[in-house]
Amino acid sequence: MPRQAQPDEIAEFITFIASDRVRFATGSELVADGGFSLGPVR
Incomplete structure (x- = not known):
């Protein structure tokens, strides 16, 4: 995004x-960054 x-x-x-x-989600890391941590949008 x-x-x-x-x-x-x-x-x-x-x-x-x-x-x-x-x-039932225990010990999970949930990231709410809209995919920013995946890198630039091409």
């Missing part, structure tokens, strides 16, 4: 990972 996240998108992500919907 060639843009930065909006605050409401990050809030949605945090709400999701704090919910019971991910109760």
Whole structure:
């Protein structure tokens, strides 16, 4: 994604990972950077 996240998108992500919907994800590293850490978009 060639843009930065909006605050409401990050809030949605945090709400999701704090919910019971991910109760089986333990010890996972979840990155909410829109793919930025993968490098430049070509």
